[in-house]
Amino acid sequence: MNAIIAKDLSKFFKPSKGKKKEKKSKQILEKENNLICAVDNISFNVKYGEIFGFLGPNGAGKTTTIRMLTGVLKPSNGSITIFGENVWKHPIRVKQIMGNVPEMANVYLDLTGIQNLNFIGEIYGIPKKERNDLAENLLKKFELFDRRYSKAKKYSKGMKQRLLLCMALMSSPKILFLDEPTSGLDVQSARIIKQLIREYNKTGMTIFMTTHDMDVANELCNRIAIINKGKIIGLDSPENLRNLKQEYQAIDLYLINDLNQKEIENLSTIKEVRKIQDHYHIIVHDINNGIFEIIEYLKSNHIKIKKINTYEPHLEDVFVKMVNGGG
């Protein structure tokens, strides 16, 4: 069963003011070409009780997608169903069962920690006594209890982020949206947050999160959608994505003398050799055997090594591979 069903979602933005003047006299078609396509016709399902990650580089369209899911930005196209309700037809009903921590959001700085939570409780119509108990329990869990009476403007960034999470959890939501929940936080705050995300998920809460950090996604998510330039270019479990990562194994080789590229390409473990500025980027089938083979070759040809690195692929490499390989 699906907690979120997103179908054919698109979002276009009008370009910002600068370009408007020249546009006036031109035709509608051209106007449409001028639009920025932030999310490009994506569809996906999120299952009940899973942690689903949206992983992509800056500007990929993660925030735009999450804003459409949470009823903040109206999609230009497509439909979103959360727990069986259409988000844009019955926004209030859907918002009743969801919690949201937007990217770069803020708490109310002039309110104390507990006042912030009580305010949210009031919006959701939670009775006063219950509200206070709930707030205190959350603050304890997120290690903010000692500071509950100090104004939020005196909180650190990590503390504010944790308070935001408490605010999202005040209404005991069935589904939680987190936009970059750990970015820019110190190790301790990030650890508390990741641990609690897992904990709440174990109680059955469905979680939709975005991140540009592959390790965070690997650590937390049951399934990950990789998004680039507004399109989903891969959707899989982290295990499978990690395998994909291992397919791309390479060695960076810095030499004193030059190399006969053809000869080395003929070695059995080697896929491809690229010369990049001062070094050779050698893509291999298998790192261990590759290193042995290369060193043996260099030894027998009396070529001196300056430096040798095994190459740990970054998220971008996975992207490049996915985009080029067509998914």
Place this chain on the structure above:
Amino acid sequence: MLFLAFTVGRTILPIYIISGLMAMVLFLTSTSIGPVVFPWETRQKTLERLISCPISIKTILLGNVWSSFFFGCIFSTIPMVLGVFIFGLWSYINILIIIIGIIIAAFAYSSFSLILSVPPTDTPASTMILTILIKFPIVFMSPLFMPISSAPLALISPLTYFIDVINIGLGEVSAFGTWGLLIDFSILLIFGFGFLFISFTLHQKTLQKRFRG
């Protein structure tokens, strides 16, 4: 002071001083909160999480109206109590008319102020400028401290009808004839609901533009 500028070289009926001051205070206070709330929430980055809570924009706007309304009602009673006390008008005053007038006018002006926060800016200062550009001409068009019939542009200004109500409440005759009081109340209510409706529609549209990447 504005008040002095109006007073110089004129003799003014005490009633016009009270109704003029009340109108000015009520208008300026009940339009002071409305315009800054959305830019402020946008700036503080609290708006996005607020609207992902189960409340509609209408509710947020009504909450806005409610606080401006409250603020306006309280402050506008000060010149009334002082004026009535100083000029000894206790025997003429019709409290009920004045209270209903304050309530309806405070509502009308608070709704009007929502329009001023429609442009999707995140700087409260730029709505303040717009606010001043719109609010002050309205004040100057109004028949403050003078008979309504002697101000040519008075009919356009929403202040006029409130001033008329207060004048009536203090024992004057209405500038709009026998049915004057009813006309005043109706026009203020139409102003109020009209602006409320317009602001609901416009805010619905510009809200989306408050979320820039």
